Amino acid sequence: MASLPLLREKALRRAEVSSADWNDWGWQLRNRLTTREDLEGFVRLTDEERRGIELAPSLFRIGITPYYASLMDREHPSCPVRMQVIPLGVEERVSRGEYVDPLGEDGLMPEGVSSIVHRYPDRVLLLALDRCAIYCRHCNRRRLVGQDDGVIPKQELERALDYIRRTPQVRDVLISGGDPLTLSTDKLEWLVSSVRAIEHVDIVRIGTRVPVCLPMRVDDELCAMLRKYHPLYINTHFNHPKEVTPEARAACEKLADAGIPLGNQTVLLRGVNSQPRTIEALNRLLLKMRVKPYYLFQGDPVQGTDHLRTPVSAGLEIMEHLRGRITGMGIPQLVIDAPGGGGKIPILPNYLLNWSNGELKLRNYEDKIVHYVEPVERDCTCAYDEVFFAPS
Ligand code: SF4
Structure with a gap:
């Protein structure tokens, strides 16, 4: 596998940019990859990716800084960088329970x-x-x-x-x-x-x-x-x-x-x-x-x-x-x-297996069962709070 600096160097050569430009964030923003032709300079696109790029104008904009693109694996469509930014044709499918505005x-x-x-x-x-x-x-x-x-x-x-x-x-x-x-x-x-x-x-x-x-x-x-x-x-x-x-x-x-x-x-x-x-x-x-x-x-x-x-x-x-x-x-x-x-x-894995009569049955990360007994006195009032939180 090529080392990261080598990949970077290849990307630089492909885009024919100076290192001063490459390290200029304005240049990176102005030169974001947005089209199929741009992306083909960095990766060998699959048919599914090509289809995603075709559909993208009606789904969600494409924009990738050359820097981020230089982290993509040219040959491997399962590259985790590539998967985050190159659209796939399946993006047009709306599944059960999906929303335009999921968080309301x-x-x-x-x-x-x-x-x-x-x-x-x-x-x-x-x-x-x-x-x-x-x-x-x-x-x-x-x-x-x-x-x-x-x-x-x-x-x-x-x-x-x-x-x-x-x-x-x-x-x-x-x-x-x-x-x-x-x-x-x-x-x-x-x-x-x-x-x-x-x-x-x-x-x-x-x-x-x-x-x-x-x-x-x-x-x-x-x-x-x-x-x-x-x-x-x-x-x-x-x-x-x-x-x-x-x-x-x-x-x-x-x-x-x-x-x-x-x-x-x-x-x-x-x-x-x-x-x-x-x-x-x-x-x-x-x-x-x-x-x-x-x-x-x-x-x-x-x-x-x-x-x-x-x-x-x-x-x-x-x-x-x-x-x-x-x-x-x-x-x-x-x-x-x-x-x-x-x-x-x-959401958490279930570590609390049982809790009754002041005793907890717990599971640790090794699946070892442990018991914890609560103290008898359970009133948790902090008496000093009345002083500490009193309006001045
Ligand atoms: S996840 Fe964050 S960085 Fe990525 S497109 Fe959405 S707002 Fe932008």
């Missing part, structure tokens, strides 16, 4: 504010733009992203900020989209600083796939800007160890060095990362670059993605595998984001 986000937008999704009382999602560096075939927001491939008008973003200002229970703002790190640093700073200036907002979070597919975007200027607005968290979206390249590692380390706690949200994808050893390997690599595996998502039932979704048992098997093999820091929460806007529901 459109129904959770406050009246007249189409850039806010307000699902939980204390936090909101702020949709900053509809552009991503790559368009993932499993995206649960494919009804929205990539339509104009651009920024949401400032007037609409002002309306979103106004909503947050007049909703004091909002303590946490997740800026997403689209991918906020594809905004210019100035535009992003305007948005982040505006959110940060709202007194009742405790934390700002950014959801991004940029470290995975456009790592050169994470430059000193961006990090210097972001570090001014702590407490700020970033959640990224690595799905396979193949995505953890030296460039991706450098991007995550730069963000971590700017004091930004990093989490990762992996989406379980059939044939991409549905084997326990793949997630174990990925999570070990994430920990090494200071990214905490945060969520492992059961695939959302978005229309045309049945072929990419796994049975729930695959996720449970992965969780069983991880427990005891890797530090608890490397074990994400397996969740189903409830269709229709019900929020994230954690």
Whole structure:
């Protein structure tokens, strides 16, 4: 197998670009692969992929940075990078239980504010733009992203900020989209600083796939800007160890060095990362670059993605595998984001076998049965709370 640098070099030669261009995130965005001809420069397409590309204009945009494309296996259609971004003909099939808007986000937008999704009382999602560096075939927001491939008008973003200002229970703002790190640093700073200036907002979070597919975007200027607005968290979206390249590692380390706690949200994808050893390997690599595996998502039932979704048992098997093999820091929460806007529901292998008369029968990761006896006194009042939480 060719080494990664060699593949990169070949990609560079094919596209005949200078290394300065290659490392320029603007060039990467302007030169995203969008057509069959573009893709044929990188991989030998199968008939099913060709059919997917033909159908794509009516299904979901294609867009792949040359960097991310350079990670694809030219010959192997089961390459986990390729499977995430090259469409297949089966995407036109709508299966039972699939939705255009699987999380019911459109129904959770406050009246007249189409850039806010307000699902939980204390936090909101702020949709900053509809552009991503790559368009993932499993995206649960494919009804929205990539339509104009651009920024949401400032007037609409002002309306979103106004909503947050007049909703004091909002303590946490997740800026997403689209991918906020594809905004210019100035535009992003305007948005982040505006959110940060709202007194009742405790934390700002950014959801991004940029470290995975456009790592050169994470430059000193961006990090210097972001570090001014702590407490700020970033959640990224690595799905396979193949995505953890030296460039991706450098991007995550730069963000971590700017004091930004990093989490990762992996989406379980059939044939991409549905084997326990793949997630174990990925999570070990994430920990090494200071990214905490945060969520492992059961695939959302978005229309045309049945072929990419796994049975729930695959996720449970992965969780069983991880427990005891890797530090608890490397074990994400397996969740189903409830269709229709019900929020994230954690699912776990069954470790609690019985609980009666103050005694629990538990199973550990080796299937060893253990018993835990509860203390007799079960009143959990914290007497000091009345002092600590007393209004001043
Ligand atoms: S980067 Fe995120 S929002 Fe954009 S297409 Fe991929 S999954 Fe969807």
